[in-house]
Amino acid sequence: MALHIYNVLHREKMPFEPLHEGRVHIYVCGPTVYDHAHVGHAKTYVSFDVVVRYLRFRGYDVLYVQNLTDVGHLLDSGEDRILKKASQSQALPMQIVETYARSYFDDMDALGVVRPDISPRASGHSPEQIAMIETLIARGDAKVTARDNVDYEVHRWPEYGKLSNRRLDEQEAGARIDPHDDKRRAEDFALWKAAEPEHIMRWDSPWGVGYPGWHIECSAMAKKYLGATFDIHGGGVDNIFPHNECEIAQSEAANETLFARFWMLVGSLTVPDEFGIPVKMSKSLGNFYTIKDALKLYRAEVLRTFILTSHYRNPVVFSEEALDGARKGWERLYGVVRLTREKLRTAGPGDGGAAFLDVLDKTRQKFIEALDDDFNAPGGIAVLHDLTREVNTLLNSGQPVGRAVLEAIDTTYRELGGDVLGIIPDEAAAGGAASAEREAGLIRLLVDMRTEARAARDFAAADRIRDQLAALGVALEDRPDGTVWRVS
């Protein structure tokens, strides 16, 4: 059973073989950097983070491109999002872009999302955008309008609608036409827009000073870094129409070849409203959670666990109960890793418990089986929970477990839970700094003192140490073979 991916383009799971052997080219629509990222962004980018991590785990050489949209993404009113924010905060547009691009990377770093190999900005690619538009004009697929806009003429592309499964005659026509536009058909979209005097983000073009349309940016950048045809295009489902559909139309027309071979779209994240009905986040409803907000309440691994316990294609409701459930489930997984590492500190060199290596092999097989099935992360987490029961049983059994087996257990969690899913921290990340070492030493000293008190049946002193440590967020567990501690 090889890797299968649900391809939105064909609405079915298909076996995945990259275009170039051993190498996967993937493009994911990045955010428009005009505000702090919210938990919906976290769902999308954590999902693709696991896709990329898993492809690498499977041995593929992955080239991952995720753009930053910093121009041309307009609001209903026709205003550019970046420009509007800039005028509101009395800053230059590129200050806004810089501020929120940094904020975005900070958030992604905090969530343990591996950075894309290339994070191209739309504003830096006007030569590529213009070249593509010129090709489309030469082909007769795009027209320069009387106002020096360039519009893509959708009726020229017979396959328009193949991704989102829409046909033009089914759409409500003319719902929104910008008064500054002079396009002839409502479904046509802008490749290039002439800049009004107040539009200070502007570039020279053969059609005068202007700026690119949102859709052409992704087409131009994907082609530049990944080629005309590449393996996977990702994004959130909410962009399937019009954005992704327009990308396909203009790219396949201009390049005269297939654009992305596989389309992977992530289900939306909603938030319960006052009646508990899931709705999209919006600032006006007061249900807008930034990643920074969420990270104050839950650690990154817990947020990732929450996101990854449902399949990436499904919609998810961001609720406190679900988050708390994810937290407890994660604590169970991390608890056994902590226990394993604690035992490793003092373990003897023998190979006791070697029969357990077979369990680890089977775990790895089942995990791969799950992830091979369209990146079924929930299935992968369930496999880790099954392993966790077995490891707990082993470590509580009293039989001697040698260093080799403990290391193999740790490696299994490190690779599957850490490298692929990003929910099991490294020892170092959990506190490898000098101060953390000192703290651990102090805690061990207190634990030893308590052990002596218990041996002397001085339970008052023992409980005092335990209670004080608990108040500081350090939980103790007395096990047959000694006391272990963990930071809660």
Added chain:
RNA sequence: GGCGACGUCGCCAAGUGGUAAGGCAAGGGUCUGCAAAACCCUCACCGUGGGUUCGAGUCCCACCGUCGCCUCCA
């Protein structure tokens, strides 16, 4: 109105034809100085009604309910 998706135990959730993974919660036990953690046991006729099939949560139809998109959105 059109397009798409979803409805599985109190909660979250996997499962695209062969008698329902996993986590949380709950109840009962084991262990423990007491705890905590862990382990064991218990806990689902898969929205409703039809149909196809030897056999359906899984396929088809209808209905009910929910969500998303229809040129702002990851």
